[in-house]
Amino acid sequence: MTVAARNRRTVIALVGVICIMGMAVWASVPLYDWFCRVTGFAGSTIRAQANDVTPVPQSIKVRFDASVERGMPWRFKPAEREVEIRIGDTALTHYTAFNPTGSDIAGSASYNVFPFAAGAYFVKIDCFCFQQQVLGAGQQMDMPVSFYVDPGILDDPETRSIGTVTLSYTFHRIEIPDGDTAQAKRAGLLPVNEATFQDG
Numbered sequence: 001m002t003v004a005a006r007n008r009r010t011v012i013a014l015v016g017v018i019c020i021m022g023m024a025v026w027a028s029v030p031l032y033d034w035f036c037r038v039t040g041f042a043g044s045t046i047r048a049q050a051n052d053v054t055p056v057p058q059s060i061k062v063r064f065d066a067s068v069e070r071g072m073p074w075r076f077k078p079a080e081r082e083v084e085i086r087i088g089d090t091a092l093t094h095y096t097a098f099n100p101t102g103s104d105i106a107g108s109a110s111y112n113v114f115p116f117a118a119g120a121y122f123v124k125i126d127c128f129c130f131q132q133q134v135l136g137a138g139q140q141m142d143m144p145v146s147f148y149v150d151p152g153i154l155d156d157p158e159t160r161s162i163g164t165v166t167l168s169y170t171f172h173r174i175e176i177p178d179g180d181t182a183q184a185k186r187a188g189l190l191p192v193n194e195a196t197f198q199d200g
Helices: 003-039 118-122 179-187
Strands: 061-070 077-078 082-086 091-098 106-116 120-125 133-135 140-147 164-174
Touching: 061 077, 061 091, 061 140, 082 091, 091 133, 106 118, 118 120, 133 140, 140 164
Parallel strands: 061 164
Antiparallel strands: 061 082, 077 091, 091 140, 106 133, 106 164, 120 140
């Protein structure tokens, strides 16, 4: 084999390796996200279409936390700070977001559960975090979360002693997809006075 042929083969191999590495990097984020959602790893929750478990007599406290990333002007808070629910029962809570600016703003919520090990047993049926949200200028929106804690949490040595779980959301600002602003306004978002949105 000539030197030119060897060089050509080496270049082709290197280009192939670079392409494979590039695809691996591109796929790593969605694959990691999928892995976390399926396993509850790093505090990610599980998603289900409905609650098909049988409740048990034991109860657990669920605390709710809300924050926004730097540069996101929304005001964001839970409607209630803490609830106590029976393990296996479906619960419903709400978060409220308010856009105090004069511009339409879109947001996407990231979330986790603490302690992290509880994520594998914290199951969301419906959540505002499943979709991007758009708030018009000076508008407020009530956003529900439907969930339950799987009784399996009591059988796992790592989680059976957990008495309180914290569900945390952080809203991140994103670009507004075409058509979403008009759709959000048609959804009945309420214009409010900034003074009516009190933190706490």
